[in-house]
Amino acid sequence: MKRAKYLLGNRKVAIIGAGYVGASIAYALAIRDVAREIVLIDINHEKTDGEAKDIRHGIQSMGTADLYAGDYADCADCDLIIITAGRGRLPGESRLDLTNENIKILDAVVKSIKKYYTRGVILVISNPVDILTFKTTEWMGLPNGMVFGSGCILDSSRFVRCIADYTGLSTGVINGYVVGEHGEGQVPIWSRVTVGGIPIGEYCNEMNLRWDQGVQDDIARQTRSMGSEIIREKSRTHYGIATCVCQLADSIINQRPTIASVCSVLMGEHGVRDVALSVPSVVGPSGVQQRIREKWASEEYRSFFDAVESIRDFLQSIR
Numbered sequence: 001m002k003r004a005k006y007l008l009g010n011r012k013v014a015i016i017g018a019g020y021v022g023a024s025i026a027y028a029l030a031i032r033d034v035a036r037e038i039v040l041i042d043i044n045h046e047k048t049d050g051e052a053k054d055i056r057h058g059i060q061s062m063g064t065a066d067l068y069a070g071d072y073a074d075c076a077d078c079d080l081i082i083i084t085a086g087r088g089r090l091p092g093e094s095r096l097d098l099t100n101e102n103i104k105i106l107d108a109v110v111k112s113i114k115k116y117y118t119r120g121v122i123l124v125i126s127n128p129v130d131i132l133t134f135k136t137t138e139w140m141g142l143p144n145g146m147v148f149g150s151g152c153i154l155d156s157s158r159f160v161r162c163i164a165d166y167t168g169l170s171t172g173v174i175n176g177y178v179v180g181e182h183g184e185g186q187v188p189i190w191s192r193v194t195v196g197g198i199p200i201g202e203y204c205n206e207m208n209l210r211w212d213q214g215v216q217d218d219i220a221r222q223t224r225s226m227g228s229e230i231i232r233e234k235s236r237t238h239y240g241i242a243t244c245v246c247q248l249a250d251s252i253i254n255q256r257p258t259i260a261s262v263c264s265v266l267m268g269e270h271g272v273r274d275v276a277l278s279v280p281s282v283v284g285p286s287g288v289q290q291r292i293r294e295k296w297a298s299e300e301y302r303s304f305f306d307a308v309e310s311i312r313d314f315l316q317s318i319r
């Protein structure tokens with residue numbers, strides 16, 4: 001994969017969309033001291049100013065970032081531009097139901113970014129994230145990987161949480177990914193899940209914990225339905241994605257490469273191209289630096305290819 005040239009950055013982040021998700025990301029970045037400068041940009045200037053002031057008032061005791069409400073001209077010289085503008089799901093809606101509205105918003109956002117863009121990685125969060133990442137990649141015309149989406153990082157985090165709860169262990173010792181679509185076409189990669197470096201089936205056998213298809217289906221179902229469940233309970237999700245974005249932002253801004261299941265336009269990995277879906281990827285200063293071609297079980301490949309076909313068909317239908 002062609003790598004983008006990266007110049008040492010000034011740790012500046014722009015967040016487009018200062019709603020629940022954008023403001024939570026700004027707050028998480030500020031209190032974790034990930035960035036030096038954070039600018040919030042939204043068509044609702046008054047609300048954005050209020051969010052920026054509210055977060056700023058706590059920074060002196062928790063962080064050092066310069067955080068303010070700005071406009072698109074502030075996208076110049078950013079190391080990272082995060083797109084969260086767009087409507088969220090209502091109870092009962094799928095992420096794909098947001099396409100028509102959010103693609104129009106994305107079109108306006110990308111046109112405005114392009115006027116001032118000088119450098120940096122673009123991270124898409126707005127839903128449907130796989131579709132919007134594909135369109136942003138097409139419209140920005142940057143080297144592959146410089147535009148990517150949060151994809152299945154949140155699903156993977158929920159998956160690890162469920163396994164930790166089942167095994168009674170800390171999330172820190174569980175390693176596992178969900179790949180494919182951030183939506184119904186998500187695929188848990190059970191064949192690669194480890195607990196303290198031990199394959200999960202072997203660990204459960206050793207600990208006399210039940211480990212069969214029923215347990216796996218139950219965890220996969222919980223992981224897939226978690227977003228809808230939270231939306232039914234509190235109308236939106238924002239804290240979970242904000243902490244996942246912190247991990248990605250830190251890897252980009254502070255040059256601490258990480259591995260996460262994020263979406264980017266595939267270039268022949270697993271024989272797939274011209275569609276943005278999640279696979280475990282090395283994320284660092286130039287965005288998705290490498291997509292990892294690990295081997296999966298045959299039924300996992302089948303589910304992944306089903307997700308590829310369904311997202312490809314969806315992309316065709318909106319062309």
Ligand SMILES: NC(=O)c1ccc[n+]([C@@H]2O[C@H](COP(=O)([O-])OP(=O)(O)OC[C@H]3O[C@@H](n4cnc5c(N)ncnc54)[C@H](O)[C@@H]3O)[C@@H](O)[C@H]2O)c1
Nearest residue numbers: 017018019020021042043085086087088125126127154241
């Ligand atoms: N990828 C994920 O894992 C994940 C998780 C949670 C939410 N989301 C998505 O994030 C998006 C935002 O969710 P939210 O809860 O913050 O919604 P929200 O309604 O609270 O905020 C959206 C913001 O976008 C702004 N906006 C609209 N058009 C704009 C434009 N042209 N330029 C700049 N700003 C504009 C609005 O003024 C609003 O402040 C949704 O699409 C949601 O589905 C993604």
